[in-house]
Every structure is written in structure tokens, then in C-alpha cells.
Amino acid sequence: xxxxxxxxxxxxxxxxxxxxxxxxxxxxxxxxxxxxxxxxxxxxxxxxxxxxxxxxxxxxxxxxxxxxxxxxxxxxxxxxxxxxxxxxxxxxxxxxxxxxxxxxxxxxxxxxxxxxxxxxxx
Amino acid sequence: xxxxxxxxxxxxxxxxxxxxxxxxxxxxxxxxxxxxxxxxxxxxxxxxxxxxxxxxxxxxxxxxxxxxxxxxxxxxxxxxxxxxxxxxxxxxxxxxxxxxxxxxxxxxxxxxxxxxxxxxxxxxxxxxxxxxxxxxxxxxxxxxxxxxxxxxxxxxxxxxxxxxxxxxxxxxxxxxxxxxxxxxxxxxxxxxxxxxxxxxxxxxxxxxxxxxxxxxxxxxxxxxxxxxxxxxxx
Numbered sequence: 263x264x265x266x267x268x269x270x271x272x273x274x275x276x277x278x279x280x281x282x283x284x285x286x287x288x289x290x291x292x293x294x295x296x297x298x299x300x301x302x303x304x305x306x307x308x309x310x311x312x313x314x315x316x317x318x319x320x321x322x323x324x325x326x327x328x329x330x331x332x333x334x335x336x337x338x339x340x341x342x343x344x345x346x347x348x349x350x351x352x353x354x355x356x357x358x359x360x361x362x363x364x365x366x367x368x369x370x371x372x373x374x375x376x377x378x379x380x381x382x383x384x
Numbered sequence: 385x386x387x388x389x390x391x392x393x394x395x396x397x398x399x400x401x402x403x404x405x406x407x408x409x410x411x412x413x414x415x416x417x418x419x420x421x422x423x424x425x426x427x428x429x430x431x432x433x434x435x436x437x438x439x440x441x442x443x444x445x446x447x448x449x450x451x452x453x454x455x456x457x458x459x460x461x462x463x464x465x466x467x468x469x470x471x472x473x474x475x476x477x478x479x480x481x482x483x484x485x486x487x488x489x490x491x492x493x494x495x496x497x498x499x500x501x502x503x504x505x506x507x508x509x510x511x512x513x514x515x516x517x518x519x520x521x522x523x524x525x526x527x528x529x530x531x532x533x534x535x536x537x538x539x540x541x542x543x544x545x546x547x548x549x550x551x552x553x554x555x556x557x558x559x560x561x562x563x564x565x566x567x568x569x570x571x572x573x574x575x576x577x578x579x580x581x582x583x584x585x586x587x588x589x590x591x592x593x594x595x596x597x598x599x600x601x602x603x604x605x606x607x608x609x610x611x612x613x614x615x616x617x618x
Contacts, residue, residue: 356457356562363427363447363461364468371468 265308272304391496396471397424397488398462399444400455401479405433406593412442414485415477425465426479427458435479445469456566460559467554474554478545480593487586491548494582501553502574502581504539505546509585517590531568535575539583543567546586553579565610 276297283293306312317328397415401408408426415424421443428436430452439446447465449458459476466474473495477483487505494500507516508524516524524543531542545567549557557573559566574581 352453352562353560355451356453356460359449359451359453359457360461360464363449364465367445367447367465367468 268307272300275300394472396466397475397477399477399479400427400458401435402429403431403433404479405435407481408439409442412444418488425462427462429458454562457562463554472551474549476547482588483546484587490584495550500580500582501550503548504583505544505586506541506583507588508540535571
């Protein structure tokens, strides 16, 4: 029974990912990554004995150990990606704030320069 | 205007400030012994006190951030403002009264005579009379070790806000880190672009006010972690 539920869930996820890619909301690279992820999760869910083979191949004792280890690696990657995105956003905000802050100064410099040039014209 | 003659006309002093209403006027008055007040650029990083108003009253050029972005961002704004004003030498100077204006002539001299593009203040020289608290000294020495490992620059003070930059160096150095990590980033940029730099002793005056306001020691650990992540992430 759980396999049926898992299969439905995986199919729904794959459909959503394909639609997001079709609508241009997701890049091809990201789309392929998530397809591979959900397809892999679906295959391992349907044939859990394959995970034992995979687990032994990678040197872990149990499938659960491998699952948690890979989960932690994935979470670390996601956290690092988010951190970098936040950094980029902060830098963009700072650039915007800078330009706004310097506008009055630019205006003042322009006024002073045109004041100087009209004085020299006289 | 005091010593240095014509050289001072090309100098802008950038002072990032956040909640420095208590000290800003005094700092500007001290700097005014060397440059005209308009040559002091105070970058108010969205303070909610009277920092900007008091700086304006004291005669400085004031630039205001609409939201708080951090000292690095404020410094980058001030340097950009100084370059747009045509400054040939840009000095970064703290707004909390720790820096001594009387060190200014020694800071600009290497740039004026063409010896260096960047002058870095150091509180760990024999000629410096800074009263650095012990725990802060240890943390700063660790920062120096880390900086020497990552940039290979043999600096003696990796986190001193007292610097002088030639216009050429100011245009080349890109400050992307908005918060306190900008200090290490500046050293990275000096190393990356192989800019000529020298160190000069400066006197840092730690007071109860500046220690209460300044970076807490535990914040230094957070900063070190962020620097490590930034380096790892590339």
C-alpha cells in the first residue's frame, strides 16, 4: 500500500517539476536535478533491497545510515546555496542603498559645477 | 588648515557612523585641524539617533543610508562619494573617537611621496601608544595569523579601520562584504591586485564608550566563521 502512495507522490512531484520547467520558472539544470532526485527516491521506495546493495557498495552498515548521511550532505548543500543567495541579495540591497544615498551629493556637485561655469562666463 | 599644505586639499576622510551622536561632532572637530569640514564625509548607516543631524551641524558632508547595511557597506559608500568629489587620497577613520587625527600626516605621507598606494594603520608597532585590552589583543593576533595564512601579507594589524588609499587603489579595491568582514576583504584585495602598501603606527584610544559600542569579542568568532564560509564558497 505504501508503495502506491509513494508512487503517486513521486508522479505528482515529477509533474509539478515538469510544469515549472515548461513555464520557465525553473532552469533545465535544476529540473534535471529534481527529476533525478525524485526518480531515485521512487525507485528506492519501490525496490528497497536495491538500497542495501547500494549501501554496502558505499561502505555503510544500513540503508538508514546512508539515508541520513546523504540527507545531511544535501541539507548542508542547500544551506550553503541559501547563504550565498542571501549574501548576493544583501550586496544588491547595499548597491541600491548606496545609489540612493549618493543622489543628493551628485545633485549638489552638478549644481556647484554649473554655478562655477556660469560665474566664469560672466 | 594645518600641516601638509596643498596635499590636504586632495584628501577626503570617510567616517562610517552608526549611532555615534555622542562622539561625531568631536571627531569632526578633531579632523578639522587638518582638512576643511566639507572634506569629512560622514556616512550615516541609518542611525535612529541624531548622528546625521549633528554631523551636518558640525559642517561635514553627510551621506545617509536609508536602511542599515553595515560598516563595510557604509565604507564603500563613503569611498565612492570621495571619488566622485575628486579626492586623490581617501582616509578611512572611525567615528567612535578611537582614532587620533594627529596620525593623519603620517598616514598620507607614503602616498604623497609615491611610496605606496595603501597605508594601513597598526596598533601593534613599538611606536604606537594604543591601550589594547588583553582579550582583544589575543583575538586581533589570531586575526593576523589567519590573514597571513590566507593573503600572505605580513601585516601586524589585520582589523584596523585607520587606512589611507590613493584614488587608484580606491577604484581598484572592491568592498563587497557589508559587515565587519570588509576589513579582511580589503587585505584580500590588496594581495589580489598586488597593491603597494605600508604600515604606519597609529594610536588607538580605547575608552569605556568605544569598548561598549565596539565589536564584542564573541562577535569576532561569528565574523571568523562567516569569513571561512565566504572563502570556502569562493
